[in-house]
Amino acid sequence: MSQLLLDVNGLTMRFGGLVAVDHVDLAVKHRQVVSIIGPNGAGKTTVFNCLSGFYIPSDGSVVFSGEQVAGMKDYQISRKGLVRTFQHVRLFSKMTVIENMLVAQHRHLKTDLISGLLKTSSYRRLEQEAMDRAAYWLKEMDLLQYANREAGNLAYGQQRRLEIARCMVTQPQLLLLDEPAAGLNPNETKELDELIVRLRDEHEISVLLIEHDMKLVMGISDHIYVIAQGAPLANGTPDEVKNNPDVIKAYLGEE
């Protein structure tokens, strides 16, 4: 059990009489890319909302890094290293790219107002570290040349990358990406593909992905979970899932 980064058992979410998520199990190991797929309205985003603390699950357990996080507040969970993005870009669009990166590190700059005003050496060192980390991730995402641009003025694909960069700067262990390829052109999708693989292989984090782009999902996932109408349908490696008759029937349509 201890090698699991995220261990979800019997996750259930009910809204009144509606069961949006019904006994879903998930397991993510260290340095793994795991995908959740399913038709629209299957409850994928609801699963994300339960994992990241936006909803308190009605039932089931969510163990992250050996710790039960179900029922914790969203910001508590993100502090533990489980960080998410949203289907819609949620950048601080009126702030510059670099400011977006620095805001995300606000918590790490553990200083008080006085040392900020006096610009003490420890304050300056922390600011410098935050700046370096921001610059490092902007470079990784090929955004460094836009550092002083307003985030809202970036192209859509760049905004998507900036969101991931902003997550990465908080040094997460598990990144939850909600349809990161939505609205990207084929070229940008290919870049995203390479980026996710690099996050896993070079930066040694795990990624849990919701995505409709099957080429992307099949290409990079170590493991795939299929859910339909809130309930688990199948899971396995990309090849197993691709050839699973239930999946083909429910998700890809009957021949």
Next chain:
Amino acid sequence: MTETLLYLIQQLINGLTIGSTYALIAIGYTMVYGIIGMINFAHGEIYMIGSYVTFIVIAGLLGMGMVSLPIILIIALVVAVFIASTYGWTVERVAYRPLRGSNRLIPLISAIGMSIFLQNYVVLAQGSRDVALPPQITGGWTFGDPAVFEVSFSYMQALIWGATFVTMTALTLFISRSRMGRACRACSEDLGMTNLLGIDTNRTIALTFIIGAALAAVAGLLLGLYYGVVNPFVGFIAGLKAFTAAVLGGIGSIPGAVLGGLVLGVTEALTSAYFPSEYKDVVSFGLLVLILLFRPSGLLGKPEVEKV
């Protein structure tokens, strides 16, 4: 220069003086609205408390035999800012924070309740009659031909202009450069996301209230000295005017609040110069209605884009 022109210049000076204090108070409304989307109706009362504290401190120090006016003013400023900020922080903590996340109408009603409470609390503590302070800063510059019309620009007006300018500059630097200012801007764009990124948004919101209250206290000190009288009800009208200024300039926008304050002050001064002064409020609130009809987001506000 002709008399008409000199008279106009005089009215502009008067208007900009009042307008800059409206702007100081309006910033408190606009910053709070920008972050939590609520109108802090008790804000005018914080301004009134700032005025009272100024009067008490100045009277006390004069009574103790202190003579140096700059030192008296600085002490009064520090004490007024400190006490008003404490009130601002307490009001948020007691009356608004517990209601966060509830229907928008509820904190609004709580704010009106807070406003009435503070007003009556000052009536009980200080009495409801006008408290007067003899003018501390007298004299000024005059120019123009004494035979035609003499324009006067008093030292007190100069102090109001100068203090407002310094305060605004400090605020702008704080918001644009400092780490906490960055957090404030992040909160005003997306409170939920800011929270998710691990920033203590409650602290940032409290800070906004403190800053707003400090600026209101500066305005309280300046206007108190300018008019020389204060009573427990001055906060209501000043608050309403500043709120108008904030809406006029585009609520949520700091430069908008400043512009709105100045436009409102000048409009009032010009109206009372050329029409019976009873029309002052008719025209300034009429202007508000017109701007809202033709530019609902205010002079500098951006139209709100619906989030999907």
